[in-house]
Amino acid sequence: MKKIGVFLCWCGSNIGGVVDIPKVAEATRTLPGVAVVEENKYTCSEPGQVAMIQAIKEHNLDAVVVASCSPRMHLPTFQKAAQQAGVNPYMVEMANIREHCSWVHASEPERATQKAMELVRKAVAKVAKLEPLFESYIPVTKRALVVGGGIAGIQAALDIADAGHQVVLVEKESTIGGRMAQLDKTFPTLDCGT
Amino acid sequence: MTAAAQHPNITLYTCSEVESVGGYIGNFEVAIKKRAKYVDYTKCTGCGLCETKCPTKKVTSEFDEGMGQRTAIYKAFTNAVPSKPVIDKNSCKKLIDGKCGVCAKVCPTGAINYEDQDEVITEKFGAIVMATGFDLIDWGKYYGEYGGGAIPDVVSGIQFERLVNASGPTGGKIKRPSDGEIPNTVVFVKCVGSRDVQKGKSYCSRACCMYTAKHAHQVLEKVKGSDVYVFYMDVRTPGKMYDEFYMRTREEDGAKYIRGQVSKIFQDGNKIVVRGEDTLVGQSVEVVADMVVLETAMVPRLDATQLAQTIGFSYDKDGWFSEAHPKLRPVETNTGGVFLAGCCQGPKDVPDTVAQASAAAVKVLGMFAKDQLAANPQIASVNEATCVGCLLCKPICPYKAIEGKEISERAHGETLTRTVANVNSALCQGCGACTAECRSGSINLKGFTNQQLLAEVDAACL
Amino acid sequence: MSVNENELPWQPKILGFACNWCSYAGADSAGVSRFQQPSTMRVVRVPCSGRVNPQFILRAFQRGIDGVLVGG
Numbered sequence: 001m002k003k004i005g006v007f008l009c010w011c012g013s014n015i016g017g018v019v020d021i022p023k024v025a026e027a028t029r030t031l032p033g034v035a036v037v038e039e040n041k042y043t044c045s046e047p048g049q050v051a052m053i054q055a056i057k058e059h060n061l062d063a064v065v066v067a068s069c070s071p072r073m074h075l076p077t078f079q080k081a082a083q084q085a086g087v088n089p090y091m092v093e094m095a096n097i098r099e100h101c102s103w104v105h106a107s108e109p110e111r112a113t114q115k116a117m118e119l120v121r122k123a124v125a126k127v128a129k130l131e132p133l134f135e136s137y138i139p140v141t142k143r144a145l146v147v148g149g150g151i152a153g154i155q156a157a158l159d160i161a162d163a164g165h166q167v168v169l170v171e172k173e174s175t176i177g178g179r180m181a182q183l184d185k186t187f188p189t190l191d192c193g194t
Numbered sequence: 195m196t197a198a199a200q201h202p203n204i205t206l207y208t209c210s211e212v213e214s215v216g217g218y219i220g221n222f223e224v225a226i227k228k229r230a231k232y233v234d235y236t237k238c239t240g241c242g243l244c245e246t247k248c249p250t251k252k253v254t255s256e257f258d259e260g261m262g263q264r265t266a267i268y269k270a271f272t273n274a275v276p277s278k279p280v281i282d283k284n285s286c287k288k289l290i291d292g293k294c295g296v297c298a299k300v301c302p303t304g305a306i307n308y309e310d311q312d313e314v315i316t317e318k319f320g321a322i323v324m325a326t327g328f329d330l331i332d333w334g335k336y337y338g339e340y341g342g343g344a345i346p347d348v349v350s351g352i353q354f355e356r357l358v359n360a361s362g363p364t365g366g367k368i369k370r371p372s373d374g375e376i377p378n379t380v381v382f383v384k385c386v387g388s389r390d391v392q393k394g395k396s397y398c399s400r401a402c403c404m405y406t407a408k409h410a411h412q413v414l415e416k417v418k419g420s421d422v423y424v425f426y427m428d429v430r431t432p433g434k435m436y437d438e439f440y441m442r443t444r445e446e447d448g449a450k451y452i453r454g455q456v457s458k459i460f461q462d463g464n465k466i467v468v469r470g471e472d473t474l475v476g477q478s479v480e481v482v483a484d485m486v487v488l489e490t491a492m493v494p495r496l497d498a499t500q501l502a503q504t505i506g507f508s509y510d511k512d513g514w515f516s517e518a519h520p521k522l523r524p525v526e527t528n529t530g531g532v533f534l535a536g537c538c539q540g541p542k543d544v545p546d547t548v549a550q551a552s553a554a555a556v557k558v559l560g561m562f563a564k565d566q567l568a569a570n571p572q573i574a575s576v577n578e579a580t581c582v583g584c585l586l587c588k589p590i591c592p593y594k595a596i597e598g599k600e601i602s603e604r605a606h607g608e609t610l611t612r613t614v615a616n617v618n619s620a621l622c623q624g625c626g627a628c629t630a631e632c633r634s635g636s637i638n639l640k641g642f643t644n645q646q647l648l649a650e651v652d653a654a655c656l
Numbered sequence: 657m658s659v660n661e662n663e664l665p666w667q668p669k670i671l672g673f674a675c676n677w678c679s680y681a682g683a684d685s686a687g688v689s690r691f692q693q694p695s696t697m698r699v700v701r702v703p704c705s706g707r708v709n710p711q712f713i714l715r716a717f718q719r720g721i722d723g724v725l726v727g728g
Contacts, residue, residue, distance in 0.1 A: 070684045071701065072676070090571065090641055099687025100699055110664060111695040118654060118698055125653035129646040133571035138620050140220040141320035142562045147212055147501075151544065152536025152551040153325030154198045159555030160323075161203035165562055168317065169198060170210045170226055175274035177195050178327050179537075182257065182352060184359040184366075184412070186544050187404045188439040519677070572703070590706075626707030642703055644711070651712050654671055654698040655719030 002062040002128055003035040006120060007052050009043035009068030011098055016041075018102035020113040024067070027117045031124050035059050044074050049081045056085035063087070063127045067095035067120045088132035095123040145170065150178020195275045209280060213314060215322070215505045218620040219531030220567050222319045230310035232281035232289070233267070237305035240277040244297035244306070245269065253285045255363070259353045261371060262363025267297045267306075272361050281306075321531050321558040322505065324515055325551065326498060328537035331387035331394060331491040340386070340459045340488060346372040347466055348459055351405065351489045358412050368416055370485045377484030380413045381468045382406050382424045383456045387491030389427060395512060399492040401543040403430045406489050407440045410449035422449045423481050425456050425470050433545070452479060459486055492541040506594055507532050514540045525554040528623065529593065533557050572641035573622040574629065576615045581636040583613035587628035595621035596628060668722035672699040673708045679727025697725065704728060 006028050010016030025037045036059045040048040043066055056064065064087060066078045071094040079089035097116040105112040142165050146157045149171030157167045169176065185191060198204050209229040216223040248265035255262045257270040264270075266286040269279045287294035288308055298306040330352055334343025341348045347370045349357070360366035370377050384406050387394030403426075410422045429451070431437040443449045454471035461467075468481045494513035502509045507529040508516040515538045518526040525533050535551035536542070542550070561567065578601060588596045599616035602609050615628075615637060626639035638644060674680035680701050686693070702708060705728020713724045 070680075070687070072681060072684055096684075096699070096701075099684040101695070103687040103690050104693050105695040106690065106692065108695055111667075114664070115695045115698070118656075121656070122650050122653040122698060122700070125649040126646050129643070129649045130641070133640055135568040135571050136619060137566040138218075138220050138569055140561060140564060140567055141222075141318045143317075143319050144321045144323060144558050144562075145212075145222070145224055145317075145319040146323045146325055146535075148325035148327055148536070148538070149198075149206070149208070150325060150327045150536060152327065152538075152547045152554075153323070154195060155548050155551035156323045156325060156533075156535045156555045156558075157198055157204050158201065159552050160558050160562075161198075161201045163555075163559050163562075164203065165559070166203050166205070167201075168205045168207060168226075168319070170212060171206070171208045172211050173270065174208050174231070174280040175270045175276070176198060176206065176208065177273075177275065179352075180544065181195070181271065181273075182259070182359070183355050184362075185408070187408045188433070188435040190408070625704035626702065627704060630706060630709040639703070639707060642707060644709060647700065647702070647707075647709075647712055648715060650700050651671065651716050652719060654700065655669070655716055655721045 001033050003059060004033045004063045004065060004124055004127055005052075005055055005059060005061040006034055006037045006065045006067065006124065007043050007048075007055070008037065008039045008120070009048070009066065009097075010039065010041050011068060011102075012041065015068070015098050015102045015116075018106050018109050018112050019097055019116045020109065023113055024097075024116050024120060028120050028124070031121060033128050034124060035061060043068050044077055049077075052078070052081055053085040056082065056087055061085075061087060063091040063093075063130060065093050065095060065120065065123045065127050067097045067116065067123065069098040070094075070096050070100075088134075090133035091127065091130050093123045093127040093130065095119040142166075143168070148178065149173075149176030151180040153178070195273070199275045206276065208276065212501065212504065217318075218618065219529075220320045220561070221620070222322060222531065223316060224319055224322070225314055225316045228313045228315065230283070230312050232283070232286075232307055232310045233279055234305045234307050234310075235276065235278055237303045238278045238301075239303055239305075240279075241302065242269070242279070243300050243302065245279055247296050247300045249294065249296060250285055250287055253282065258356045258363050259350070261349075261353050261356045281308075321533065321561055323533045323535050323551075323554050323558060324501075324505075324507075324527075324538050325535040325554075326495055326501065326538040328492040328541065329495050331493045333386050333488055333490045336393045337386060337488075339457060340383070340486075341461070345459065345461050345466060345486075346370075347377075347484065348486045348488065351402070351409065351487055354409055354487045358409070358416070366416075368413060375484070376417055377413075378417065378419070379421045379423075379481070379483045379485075380417075381466075381481050381483040381486045382409060382422070382489060383459075383468070383486065384424065384426045384489045385455075385491075386488040387493070390491075395491050395493065397512070397541065398430065399541040400430075401492070401541060402489045404433070404436055404439065404543065407431075407443040407449070409487060409489075411443045411447050414443075414447040414449060422447075423468075423483070424449055424451045425468075426451060426453055427455065433543070454479070492537060494538070498538060505529070505532060508592075514538070525550055525557055530623065531561070569619060570624055572624045572639065573619055574617045574624070574626065574637055574639050576617060577636045577638070578614045580634050581614040582634055583615065584633065585613070585615060586631050586633065587615050587637055590627050590631045591622075592625065592627065593621050593623050595623070667694065667696050670697040670723040670725055671716045671721045672697045672725045672727060673702050673705065673712070674699045675705045675728035676701055676703050679705075682727070702728075
């Protein structure tokens with residue numbers, strides 16, 4: 001069975017002010033596979049990450065659950081930290097107990113705490129089934145196609161070409177310039193279009 | 195424009211269109227159709243003699259939006275880039291019935307080639323920037339109450355641009371199309387097709403408030419003593435120096451803004467009557483004008499959605515190309531390596547277009563700064579042992595990442611060949627739609643497998 | 657059902673499947689703007705609502721969930 005570490009974040013009082021983190025920690029310790037549960041004031045901060053890396057090494061963890069904010073916010077942060085500690089970054093799962101919990105159930109701390117426990121339990125269940133994943137690499141042809149030779153296409157083509165890359169500018173009509181070429185002066189400066 | 199044409203790193207293909215796109219981010223294979231121009235650009239010097247001698251002189255100019263005429267061999271406008279002509283095969287006498295050939299006779303470099311053929315070339319690209327722009331709503335089709343396009347002196351804003359342009363058909367003199375008279379009273383109608391859920395588009399076309407103020411300013415500047423009326427729903431001028439410009443048009447130039455919509459426009463003798471409503475006074479109004487300009491809605495180009503399907507990225511209900519995220523990823527599409535610049539993504543004005551185009555360029559350069567791209571490993575994978583090769587997953591994939599593949603296996607002493615699904619790891623964006631479609635559970639999404647998600651479901655339902 | 661004074665009154669339990677790019681992000685922004693809501697839903701993050709296999713929904717009902725919401 002995988003050895004799972006769970007890191008509960010107070011996020012200052014953002015989470016800890018509503019959710020009873022010590023109570024969540026207590027419940028989490030009883031979950032199958034959970035080898036260690038730690039609390040942090042700010043898990044994303046430098047000391048928070050260092051503590052996490054140390055715990056991973058000390059307990060020889062296989063997978064990590066961070067219960068804090070949205071994975072859309074900090075999943076990459078914790079994936080990098082896990083990688084530094086020698087854990088595959090795809091063995092990290094987050095439980096969103098801030099955006100989806102403490103912030104939106106501020107007046108119901110008991111229910112929020114109950115929900116936080118369940119969100120952590122859910123994340124632990126998923127992480128137990130995760131497998132390490134490895135990124136593959138694909139080559140890049142450093143040549144750009146710009147479709148449309150109006151002012152947008154011309155500007156994009158010039159910027160890419162000025163940076164030293166080859167650009168093909170494809171235009172349907174017999175001339176570039178597009179709509180801009182049809183215009184007389186343009187607002188608000190009233191200088192010419194072409 | 196000339197900067198782009200002369201740039202050593204830019205290759206320009208005019209009269210060309212994207213025919214098909216294969217491959218994926220970093221490695222697109224694009225077939226480009228180059229239409230016949232009937233002029234050999236390696237020989238043509240752009241002297242323009244052919245244009246002056248062409249006997250077919252009364253072709254309606256597309257560039258001038260029907261306000262002017264051109265020849266059959268033509269440059270769209272004086273400063274066209276490249277500054278070389280093409281032959282319009284639909285109006286050239288030589289190409290229609292073989293009876294002419296004047297341009298070939300007069301061309302000093304022998305550049306005319308009536309045998310020219312369309313050509314399809316295939317090239318490799320790492321990134322694609324879509325900058326296909328917009329069209330204007332075909333207002334005549336929807337607004338019969340404005341004359342439906344039958345009143346010559348009721349023109350659209352883009353037609354007015356050609357009339358007021360120094361290089362346009364009237365040399366920049368504002369003349370009415372019907373009799374060439376200089377109009378003394380001009381009415382502008384805003385939001386024709388914009389913010390009109392019933393007949394037009396629900397959205398605001400964003401640039402019209404400002405260019406209407408510009409048009410009003412241009413009339414008042416060029417035609418001394420003229421009267422300008424602007425019918426409007428709202429005036430929206432967010433932008434640096436925008437509101438100042440609009441206020442100058444009203445207060446210094448003297449454009450008369452009337453808040454209300456126009457219900458009817460009709461010809462009355464030499465004049466055009468505009469009937470509408472002034473909602474601030476609560477009265478119906480009638481303006482007798484010499485010319486009416488309709489500031490029409492921006493709409494996606496007719497072929498935009500088809501092009502999006504060809505290349506393989508998404509568009510919205512109106513046909514504008516969809517950005518990956520409205521705020522955080524405004525110039526990327528959900529298809530890796532395809533970026534958006536300008537009005538193909540939605541109506542915008544010139545400053546916004548330029549800013550977005552540069553942003554798209556930066557995204558391309560960010561990609562090109564790397565020699566290799568890391569591919570997200572959270573993609574679909576097929577269990578070939580259980581896949582029955584029904585390929586139901588293939589049409590469901592929005593990224594064209596799944597194809598059938600033949601595999602051989604030994605069974606009962608013979609070699610059998612059968613089809614299984616195969617995921618192109620570079621094309622797959624990891625949406626997992628295929629996994630829900632797969633009847634035999636043979637296709638799974640790494641990082642979000644059936645087992646992993648069921649474990650989550652079970653844990654959440656305890 | 658046992659009636660225990662220490663227990664919170666019954667509330668339905670809802671399982672949500674939220675697309676990472678739209679509805680999950682929407683639930684995040686609801687959080688950012690402190691949009692107070694009942695604490696009845698547990699969200700499973702999926703890369704796309706297309707990922708949601710009907711089997712997941714049936715399983716949730718089998719396990720006694722009161723409602724399922726798929727957002728995408």
